[in-house]
Amino acid sequence: MATVAVEQNHQVNRITEEDIKIILASYNRTNEEMIIESYSVHSASEKMLGFLAEYWKVKVLLSDRKVLYFFIKAISRSNAAKANMVKEMRLFEKESFFYTVIKENIENIVPGLKPWAPRLITALNDAIVFEDLNATQYKLRNKFERFDMAHTLEALKTLARLHASSIVYEEKKSKQTMGEYKGLNYEFEKSLDKGGYHISSEWFCQCMTGALEAIKFLSKYDDTEINLIESRWRDVWSTALTLSDFSPQRRNVICHRDLWNNNLMFHYSEDEEKRLEPDDCLLVDFQAVRYQQPAGDVMLLLCCNLDPKFREKNIEMFLEFYYEELGKILNNYNVEIYEILSKEEFLASAEEQRLWGLVVCACLIPQFWLGDDQTTEIFSDNAQFDEILSKNKGQFIKKMMENSSNYKQKVMEIFEEIVDRYCMPAK
Structure with missing residues (x-):
């Protein structure tokens, strides 16, 4: 490989x-x-793609005019x-290890499975390099557009592939x-490990107390209900955490655990009427990965x-679909x-794990249900980021709700939904 003829890198000291x-x-x-x-x-985008990292795109022009793209x-x-x-x-350490060791080990023993994540290229100092999915026509959905039937089924197919990969790996290793x-x-x-999802984590505590503050000041409940x-x-949120632990009674798999829109x-x-329909889905950002x-x-x-x-209207069908796809x-x-x-x-597990899904959503949705400009302005600032996620998330949520x-x-x-299902007396 020859040296670079022309360099167009304007991100000083970032990628050399x-x-x-x-x-x-x-x-x-x-x-x-x-x-x-x-x-x-x-920069990969003018808007924030995630809350904890920086994202860059690399374009390499080779002498034979071939162009390569990396993320x-x-x-x-x-x-x-x-x-x-x-x-x-x-x-970062966790995600890098997942890609370079765990995922690679699984793929070596489970060949031929359709991909459920982008290809890792390499790990650099404080950075991970992937294939650029945009270059192969993969896109993020608008985060304000909830998944319809087609997108939900494609996502469930991909989730089934991820989970099946670890099951097959374990079965083969056992033999x-x-x-x-x-x-x-x-x-x-x-x-x-648990990552940020443990009761002593500042981040998780701010999610828990911030949601409660919003409920106390801006919800439909009366004083008696608020006291209840x-x-x-705290017990409800602690129970959600225990649901994400290894279960000795049921089968466990490698789980993503950060499945919001941008991941x-x-x-x-195109379908027969020239409408764009999803035909595949890939998962990104495995920094919260765990075995559950x-x-x-x-x-x-x-x-x-x-x-x-x-x-709720379609949940039985979605669970049946996932289970059949996994099978x-x-x-x-x-x-x-x-x-x-x-x-x-x-x-039975899905009904129990509903609480885990709702609590994680309650942790994430106050940050991601914001306009791109607002998200970038608020969370790019060092002081505001620290204040909101580590010190006083409740004040932030209440302010956003009032506006x-x-x-x-x-x-x-x-x-x-968490309150009505898990805090109030059964009707």
Whole structure:
């Protein structure tokens, strides 16, 4: 590989010429000669794609006129509060290990499964490099447009592939070791930790107390009901956390656990009437990955991305669809789903895991149900980011609700669903 002829990198000290060479060396699995004509680096978007990292795009022009595109996720250098949170929770380290070790190990033993995530190219210092999904026509949906039937089914198919991959991996490893293999959690327990989802986490506590503050001041409940809610609130949220732990009674899988809109990308094709319909979905951002019941991911996906009324109207069908899809994939690898997880067990698990899905949605929706300009302005500022996510999230939520009836409606409907299902007496 020859040296760069022309450099067009305007992000000083972010991605260097040496980094470009490392990226191409990792990308070039056939060891063909690659001569770089030029390269450029720019921000992946004018809006914020996520809350804890910086995102960059790299375009490399080779001497044979071939153009390569890469996507980079990096620890923030412009926002110390973001960088500190990522480092304290070990999110970057966790995601990098997941891609370079756990995912690679699974793919080596489970060949031929349709991808459920982008291809990792390489890991740099404080940055991870992926294939650029936009270059292969994958797109994010508008976060204010809840998933319809077609998008939900494509997302569930992809989730089934992710979960099936770890089941098949464990079944094959168990056969190879004559039943001695103890599972992915035992093999990689240190890298499949709770992340920010534990009761002593400042971030989680702010999510919990911030939601309660909003309910106390801006919800439909009277004083007696508020006292009851307040007395039960911490126990409800603590119970949600226990649902994300390893279950000794039911089958566990590698779960994504961060399935809000910007972490699912869709590919589209035209139907007979020339309308674009989703025909594939890939998951990105595995910084919250953990080993738990698959229904936890399913319910999180449905709670975070569907209108609640649409979700409840179709939830039985969605659960049936996911379970059947998981069974089909396992059957392709000679694994019988009923020996892994019966339908009755899965449906019971899904009802239990609804609380996990709602609580995670309650943690995330106050940040993502904001306009792009507003999100960028608020969360790009170091002081505001730290204040909102680590010190006083309740004040932020109340302010946003007072300024926007739409924000109040969408956020409060999740808060109130938690209250009505888990804090109030059964009717």
